[in-house]
Amino acid sequence: MPDIYLIPQIEFTRVESAALDRFQRVPLLANMARANALAMVKRAGSGHLGSSFSAMDIVTWLYYEEMNLRALGWDSSNRDIYFSSKGHDVPGLYAVLYALGVIPYDRYIRLRRFGGLDGHPDVGVPGVEANSGSLGMGISKGKGMAWAKRWRGSDGRVFVMTGDGELQEGQNFEALQTAVQQQLGNLIVIVDHNKVQSDKLVSEIIDLGDLENKFRAFGWRVARIDGHNVRAFAETLTQLRDREGQPKIIIADTVKGKGVSFMEHPRALQDANGLYPFHAGAPNDETFQRAYDELIEKINSALDAFDLAPLLLKLVPPEPSESSKPIMLLGEPVSQAAAEKIRSGVSDEYVAVAYGQALVELGAKHPELVVLDADLASDCRLRGFEQAFRERFIENGIAEQDMVSMAGGLARLGMLPVVNSFASFLAARANEQIYNNAGEQTKILYGLHYAGLIPAGPGKSHQSIRDISLLAALPNMTIVQPCNAVETKLFVEYCVERAQENCALRLVIGPSPRKLQLPAKYELQVGCGVELAAGTDAVLFAYGPVMLHEALLASELLGERGFALRVVNMPWLNRFDRAWLARTVSDMNYIFVLDDHSPIGGLGDQLQSALLESMLWNDRRLTKFGVEGYPACGTPQQALHFHQLDGASLAARILQRVKQGKVN
């Protein structure tokens, strides 16, 4: 990690109070905000730069020149309201809110850290007006705010920023229709039309056609500007200042990555052979330094041209290393060996990669296999299949409901659709469509990517801790989660070749904390798990690479205290082999289940019912561990520790439970 410098708030104040024309000042402030956004994303290790930069001039203008917030205060019912529907451009917003003194320094430097700034907008952060990050909800939410303002007779407009790829979500068009009927003239939508979605051209994924014509067909008042020309933006906003009932939309033609030459579209796309590399994630050290230096140089030369002194940058102290703190278990530090195991918690294995490879292998054997994507092909590791079987790869854009129902039609005519998106979007947004398909008794494989608590940086819009509960009541849906690459391939094969019903395959998106070893001759048997650590004092059921790593840590830590915890990998989340289950718990008084999910509706609840039906209760004690409340944002260790699901916390909770149990 290189040294990270910040443009302190006082520098923004200096530039703002300088005798500059506002049309010169705001682009300068915007570049200063870009530099801070870049620095904070680098420090955080992830974040969305491309769209933070494309929207930066507009956002800066709104807060510095257009909105009445600074005059009326953030609590005024007459305030103007701005929020971004796409939400992943929030590093840019945070930079402006820091510059305005709304977000304090100590919090600003903690992007994607526990107690800092969420990876996607959350109203818990000062100045943030709405939770977003899952796409397509913003215009609807802005409608509600605009309606409430009108009903109350409050002043102030509601500005909603959307992406362009985001417009593939159907909810936008519901809102376009209803906003006109409801005559919400105080609602102004701004489309950050930067032409690139996650990593490909919007026109290549799902083209939007003639946007102006489309919005006019929906009855909106439409304007179009160069989104980096703040003068044009200002003049357009003036033209749109009326009390009429017609909602307004401004199509702002912008450049993704604007501000850093080699991050800008189209150059960045060309340099990377057609896959835009700066949508999400932090640039590497070298790229970061080049980009940062270019921005600072650009800002300083502008300052110089205005006879202003160059920037005074402030060095941001590096984050305190986790490894400095001792790891405690019930008040005593754990052994050196255990502590090292806990701290070295990343392998080079990605179960998602194994999933992508398995699809390619099975695609060759199964001509009926067709893969559907909702513009997450790289994250879901579908590029290999796309290249090998282009004619059977369906890019459906950011339209999960349409994708799922389309899969239903494919299945009705004998295809085997493999539907992919993040679990939080697929299982929730397309839930009724999944139910409708399942009712036709066809077979569809749902790839639930980014399942569970980790990574915890993106925040609650992306962390999926409800998807098992959302699918478990479907009569013909097998829900599974593999723990390593080997088991992942076995499960993709099972779902494609053996399963008689729909399958939901939960996958961790990040690297496995450790490479888990399965028995040499391991084979999948429906409803049967496998022991990963021996133990006679209690049994802990867990699944997936993240939680099994913590479960094994707990077992190792407890071993040091003379408590033998058996750890069982249970990848079948709603199917149980009663005989196997009886064998596995027969000699145990204490049964623990660890869910990478809410404790409600996860493996714990399903297992509880299976034990009950098998009359395996009696005096046994079952304890369920899971993600209580809303998933915390932060580093993996921060989130796991907050939810008391890290190995040391689990070990402590297990010992306490057993002690308590003995008392009864």
Next chain:
Amino acid sequence: MPDIYLIPQIEFTRVESAALDRFQRVPLLANMARANALAMVKRAGSGHLGSSFSAMDIVTWLYYEEMNLRALGWDSSNRDIYFSSKGHDVPGLYAVLYALGVIPYDRYIRLRRFGGLDGHPDVGVPGVEANSGSLGMGISKGKGMAWAKRWRGSDGRVFVMTGDGELQEGQNFEALQTAVQQQLGNLIVIVDHNKVQSDKLVSEIIDLGDLENKFRAFGWRVARIDGHNVRAFAETLTQLRDREGQPKIIIADTVKGKGVSFMEHPRALQDANGLYPFHAGAPNDETFQRAYDELIEKINSALDAFDLAPLLLKLVPPEPSESSKPIMLLGEPVSQAAAEKIRSGVSDEYVAVAYGQALVELGAKHPELVVLDADLASDCRLRGFEQAFRERFIENGIAEQDMVSMAGGLARLGMLPVVNSFASFLAARANEQIYNNAGEQTKILYGLHYAGLIPAGPGKSHQSIRDISLLAALPNMTIVQPCNAVETKLFVEYCVERAQENCALRLVIGPSPRKLQLPAKYELQVGCGVELAAGTDAVLFAYGPVMLHEALLASELLGERGFALRVVNMPWLNRFDRAWLARTVSDMNYIFVLDDHSPIGGLGDQLQSALLESMLWNDRRLTKFGVEGYPACGTPQQALHFHQLDGASLAARILQRVKQGKVN
């Protein structure tokens, strides 16, 4: 019930084989199909006539003249495919499928009966190509079929019928965008543009604007015709016969209720002061007879004009009365008294009516209370609030996602939104939007109407048996279901005035089987239920008017056998008072829970966890009863009996369970 006559299949064959011009023949066949649809809906006691009639000429033409089905057979991969996305026009489709001999007589006369024809399309019925009934999924599903045909090189086109109100669903626009990108030229969408949605004008609910312009803006090839002019329809279909990749859409201007003078729009709307009365439900005897006579007269005069003999109608024998069969419990008939109680199972109480009244009362006290509707205002009993507080009633059209996110925006600015739709649509389709709102820690009341198994006539698209599981993992969502009018008002008050978090209020849409009596001084206490029947041998927890009636029947039947079953009304589905729970089960070895929901994720699972956490297991036996598998279609008694949830079945299952338990 008047005598019901049917136009037998042989009469359709006679007319088809007569020497008539096809443009004369098809409208005649369509009216014959209308007559049969009307007769079957009357016999069923419910069904959708208005849109069955508006789409009838188009559907009849497609099956008799346009599609290759009769030549190639329904199993051919080269067949043309037709299905309706809206689905509630299925009585019209059934009439054509009967006329063509695809649906046999014995099944045809059993509309909305167990083992007969589902109230909404289901692929289990011969000739039905897709499950539908929940709106807005059809174009997407048709896309999948069209894609599969093209990929396989199969012939045949895919015809998808949509409603016009249905176009308010955003998923349609996702599909309009992706179908163009995917160049699905073998997909032909037909809009049954009858101008009226459930009971009001589309233009009054959410106007669609210039539809032709809209579809062209999305890149579709658009044609517009009079949907009752089959010659124009035929010519248009010929013009659209090409192998080009551009998907096609035909806007068919139709008349809702077409074929029966006083059921036609606009007359029917005017006669009923602006609320169209023939969208759903069977007409009363007098109205039915007038309509039927008018249709038969029209058909006969046409036959006469073509020198054909008048229709030979066939009397359909009345349905065997349920009351003729003895009611058995474990092989022995139940007492006369019990049998009468079981058969007289309808009161004049509707909990939904009490809900509507409570909203009006609270609306007067709470200016921040705003009611949102998705075009189900009559079913959800919102008309009273709409009339009393028009300015706080938001009609949002058939756009559940937009409605829910709009509610989020309203709540962010201090309003208290009450969001209404059917549970199956609201909890599933808008699930991610509900999660997003809940994450903002505002308070919203979700009215989950038509919760549970009954009425079972509409079929699985409408019966909601997953909604508790879909919401239970939300950290700040209280889920409740009242059992009678009194408790309903108490809960609406609780949610509006006392609850500190979001509330989901499940409501049965039909009449209560019996008026349940609550204790005189009954008050709501969070997590506490109330005993409705005393008993010492076992306790049964249930909720809602439908299942509590069956629970009490079970208790009464068991009483006759000397088994005292305590029945507890537990309206709190995911909140439990541990002390009350301990008192309630302390003296019981056998605990039963009856869910008006899937046994997965319902009250049973939540109660099971609460008992577990309270260490109330030990040797107690918990048994969960719920709707296993997909909800059955039929009369209430048929559906309850199929799922073994009727009083007699419950009594038998409880006795068997206890006997079995004693054996262990």
